[in-house]
Amino acid sequence: MKIDRTRFRLTTEQYFPAEHKKDLIVLHFTAGTTASGAHATWVTPVNGRQQRVATAYVVDLDGTVYEFFPPEAWAYHLGMKTGNPGWVQDKRSIGIEIVNPGPLKAVGEQLNWYPKNFGVKWCGKEETAKYVAAKYRGFDYYAAFPEVQQAAVRELVAGLADRFAIPKVLPAEKQRTAFDPGFFQQFQGIASHQNLRADKFDIGPAWDWAALEARLERP
Numbered sequence: 342m343k344i345d346r347t348r349f350r351l352t353t354e355q356y357f358p359a360e361h362k363k364d365l366i367v368l369h370f371t372a373g374t375t376a377s378g379a380h381a382t383w384v385t386p387v388n389g390r391q392q393r394v395a396t397a398y399v400v401d402l403d404g405t406v407y408e409f410f411p412p413e414a415w416a417y418h419l420g421m422k423t424g425n426p427g428w429v430q431d432k433r434s435i436g437i438e439i440v441n442p443g444p445l446k447a448v449g450e451q452l453n454w455y456p457k458n459f460g461v462k463w464c465g466k467e468e469t470a471k472y473v474a475a476k477y478r479g480f481d482y483y484a485a486f487p488e489v490q491q492a493a494v495r496e497l498v499a500g501l502a503d504r505f506a507i508p509k510v511l512p513a514e515k516q517r518t519a520f521d522p523g524f525f526q527q528f529q530g531i532a533s534h535q536n537l538r539a540d541k542f543d544i545g546p547a548w549d550w551a552a553l554e555a556r557l558e559r560p
């Protein structure tokens with residue numbers, strides 16, 4: 342597949358170049374609307390220091406895949422409060438950020454995303470292709486992932502699983518939405534951030550696990 346390895350490439354001060362064996366892929370959403378926004382956040386030092394927070398890949402709304410750093414390397418992307426000594430979970434996993442505003446709040450006939458205390462419009466309630474109505478972790482609506490974007494993520498996941506011999510295994514359906522670090526610290530396959538953090542919403546209920554599963558069953 343076509344991957345852009347130049348536009349948002351990080352410097353070696355912005356991730357850890359050391360290579361690690363990979364047996365886990367973790368899906369995230371950016372809680373934003375652009376790949377450039379994620380890039381701007383990750384390259385900005387805090388108190389004069391690079392934070393080395395990033396994922397190897399960001400998939401934009403139009404399906405463009407950006408490689409921010411080589412997937413053999415690693416960066417902080419899980420932010421786990423416990424159960425991650427030596428950042429072993431960050432090191433053994435490949436993070437994929439999918440550009441998506443995430444949880445939405447209904448205000449009258451429109452759905453807003455989080456800036457300005459959920460004061461920015463994402464879509465109207467009549468624009469049913471742009472969101473899903475599903476309760477998850479305190480929200481009733483989540484922004485939809487465009488099909489072109491989901492298809493790109495599916496190809497990326499399948500390619501990485503082949504390349505790194507990561508099991509093409511998804512968590513059982515009930516487990517996909519669960520916060521269960523005890524289980525996921527051992528899990529090999531494809532998971533999402535919500536499995537490792539109780540306070541995260543990604544990948545949320547709008548993600549089409551069935552389509553990913555179908556893609557992974559093909560060679």
Ligand SMILES: [Zn+2]
Nearest residue numbers: 369370534543
């Ligand atoms: Zn995340």
